[in-house]
Amino acid sequence: MVQANLLTPPSRIPPQTALQLSQKAPLILASAPTSSLPWPLSLLFSRETPETWAIHENLLLAALRTGDDASARQILDRLTTRFGADNERMIALKGLYEEALAKDDKELEKIFNDYEKVLKEDPTNMSVRKRRVAVLKSLGRTADAITALTVLVENSPTDAEAWAELSELYASTGALGQAIFCLEEVLLIMPNAWSAHAQVATLHYLSGSTSIPALTLALRHFARSVELNDSYLRGYYGLKLVSQKLLPLLSESSVSKRNADEDDVAPPKPQSVKKLEEIATAKLGEIIRQYSASKAGQSGYDEAEVIAARELLDRDGKVER
Amino acid sequence: MAILGTALNAVGLIFLTHAVYSSHEHTAAFAHTPLPLDITIELLVSIFVLSAGIVVSSPQLKPIQWAKWGGKIAREGQHGEGKWTREGEEILSEGDGFAFLGLDTGIGGNGEGRRGFWDVRSKRKEYAEWAKAGGK
Structure with a gap:
């Protein structure tokens, strides 16, 4: 069971949780966070905290998702009176509200044109630029979305979120090479992001599940992700999967062929791959045991991921028997 | 203690x-x-x-090694520490700082990362279908 917390919403929101989140709307809308007193007094008697507005924004998203448009409108009005209609973020949130209410693609096109107008006035509005890409994606125009995003990252090359989104878009069109490039940009900005390393490794694995250089790179990135996070289920899962694929390939290709490899990626030694696989197996077993011993909602792991890991270990057991 | x-x-x-x-x-x-x-x-x-x-x-020390710190977050997830905001939302402990990249759910994942590119229509559709199917 995922905790329905509006201040820090979970990283995955299934419909049940979305419903729980949006059901908090009447309670939060019941009391006004800002004071209605004139200026100097309003500072003294204001009830707002920094968390107030984060909660309002998350509530707005939850209300839009569950189709509670009346509440969404109220929250949006509250945010607008607090921050002003010209605020960069507010323009994007208002656009989001309109997008949610758009009935067909035609209305969505209209919203897209509105975004264009906003950008003509202020080309530095990053939130609206991102919304514009999201609309293109929602319209199914992935190629246009990619073009718009490449312009965005050209203008703002340190935006890790945009690079990650671009990588996702490329991956969805099957352009794995470009997707890997974009994620490497993410790694340049945040070299300690274990999830980014795992994602690069996944892409390498997908791009060539029978070629030694691709699998070697996947192995390296998975190894780095567990080096950055010593209980990272996805990292250990990938480590085990890749090393299982890599081991037979390494024993097949003899030493003579290894020297003639066209890539500069030196394949790992079979012994070290074997050792990595053993470590991953042990750690996965430990994670599964810990998960089944913990109470519901007390573990940080996703249930589906743990089940997948258990299946991987079971499959392995059958082969050995 | x-x-x-x-x-x-x-x-x-x-x-x-x-x-x-x-x-x-x-x-x-x-x-x-x-x-x-x-x-x-x-x-x-x-x-x-x-x-x-x-x-x-004094409160328990936090791990100072990156891998241990990350591992702790992965193992235990976010949990409340007995503090609430005025709105009644519990303040949770530190979570995965890279969740905003939205890379945890893999390729084509349905996560909540990358808030700037949040696709409201597909999320709305997902919810509507769930509600139509009986909401279970």
């Missing part, structure tokens, strides 16, 4: 106050004699007890 820390702090504070008061009384009464040994000892002991109490009652 919380009780032990509070007890040590309380005892230490009482002795420290007593020692300070005694030394003040002594200097007020006999201005030109040295401080008696028992007051000095009481002062030192009370400071020691108070320091021990502060150390014992």
Whole structure:
């Protein structure tokens, strides 16, 4: 069971949780966070905290998702009176509200044109630029979305979120090479992001599940992700999967062929791959045991991921028997 | 541990106050004699007890190695620490700082990362289908 917390919403929101989140709307809308007193007094008697507005924004998203448009409108009005209609973020949130209410693609096109107008006035509005890409994606125009995003990252090359989104878009069109490039940009900005390393490794694995250089790179990135996070289920899962694929390939290709490899990626030694696989197996077993011993909602792991890991270990057991 | 820390702090504070008061009384009464040994000892002991109490009652240290820190977040997830905002939302412990990249759910994943590119229509559709199917 995922905790329905509006201040820090979970990283995955299934419909049940979305419903729980949006059901908090009447309670939060019941009391006004800002004071209605004139200026100097309003500072003294204001009830707002920094968390107030984060909660309002998350509530707005939850209300839009569950189709509670009346509440969404109220929250949006509250945010607008607090921050002003010209605020960069507010323009994007208002656009989001309109997008949610758009009935067909035609209305969505209209919203897209509105975004264009906003950008003509202020080309530095990053939130609206991102919304514009999201609309293109929602319209199914992935190629246009990619073009718009490449312009965005050209203008703002340190935006890790945009690079990650671009990588996702490329991956969805099957352009794995470009997707890997974009994620490497993410790694340049945040070299300690274990999830980014795992994602690069996944892409390498997908791009060539029978070629030694691709699998070697996947192995390296998975190894780095567990080096950055010593209980990272996805990292250990990938480590085990890749090393299982890599081991037979390494024993097949003899030493003579290894020297003639066209890539500069030196394949790992079979012994070290074997050792990595053993470590991953042990750690996965430990994670599964810990998960089944913990109470519901007390573990940080996703249930589906743990089940997948258990299946991987079971499959392995059958082969050995 | 919380009780032990509070007890040590309380005892230490009482002795420290007593020692300070005694030394003040002594200097007020006999201005030109040295401080008696028992007051000095009481002062030192009370400071020691108070320091021990502060150390014992301090919150647990966080891991300073990146891998251990990340592992702790992955194992335990976010949990409440007994603090709530005015709106009644619990303030949770530190979570995965890279969740905003939305890379945890893999390729084509349905996560909540990358808020700037949040696709409201597909999320809305997902919810509507769930509600139509009976909402279970």
